[in-house]
Amino acid sequence: MEEEKRHDRFKTAVSILIAAVTVVGALVAWRISVASGAAGSADSKGLSAALQGANAGITVSTYLSMNMGFFADYREHLEKAKLLEADASKEADPPRRTSLREEAVRERNLAATARGYLDLDYLAIDPETREEVFDGNRYWEAQWAEASAGQDLDETPFFAASDHARTRARALTGVTVGLGAALFLFTASTTVRSRVKYVLAAAALPLFLGAVAAAAFLGLVM
Numbered sequence: 001m002e003e004e005k006r007h008d009r010f011k012t013a014v015s016i017l018i019a020a021v022t023v024v025g026a027l028v029a030w031r032i033s034v035a036s037g038a039a040g041s042a043d044s045k046g047l048s049a050a051l052q053g054a055n056a057g058i059t060v061s062t063y064l065s066m067n068m069g070f071f072a073d074y075r076e077h078l079e080k081a082k083l084l085e086a087d088a089s090k091e092a093d094p095p096r097r098t099s100l101r102e103e104a105v106r107e108r109n110l111a112a113t114a115r116g117y118l119d120l121d122y123l124a125i126d127p128e129t130r131e132e133v134f135d136g137n138r139y140w141e142a143q144w145a146e147a148s149a150g151q152d153l154d155e156t157p158f159f160a161a162s163d164h165a166r167t168r169a170r171a172l173t174g175v176t177v178g179l180g181a182a183l184f185l186f187t188a189s190t191t192v193r194s195r196v197k198y199v200l201a202a203a204a205l206p207l208f209l210g211a212v213a214a215a216a217f218l219g220l221v222m
Contacts, residue, residue, distance in 0.1 A: 025176060
């Protein structure tokens, strides 16, 4: 009779532990789901940022190339005009001098046209040559900053967050293995009446406590 009472008390205690394992398992499964969802969301945002970054890079590069092309045309026509004007100043023949000056005017007009297409905010004076230069680096930085102001262009933090969330989900999955083993041993201990049940319960308890500790650690640290 006493043995029966001890067995009933044992089953009651183990039933409570089984319920606790089940509850903790449900909580861990929920956290795994949350972490997996966060990883998927971060991946999606990272891909979107990567695409937006690529598009922004192409756009900025295209306009930069156009500006550099117009600036090259501007400098070429301007240099031609200067050379023609220099030749005209040395030319003794009046008709030929007039022709050279007219060509120089045409070249200056072409230079002015090319310069009109430039983003003049990025023209600067070279301190050594004292001639105009187009500051491509400053143009790129300014245009990229403007593009970044309205959208995410750097995928790195999103993919880092995704990796972190997946690592957490994998770690929590490991916790469920320990909980599953504890649940199996607790359940098995209720099916036998010999002293083996105590061995099974004793083996299950540290697994359960270790899983709880691991789950709490992951929840606080990761």
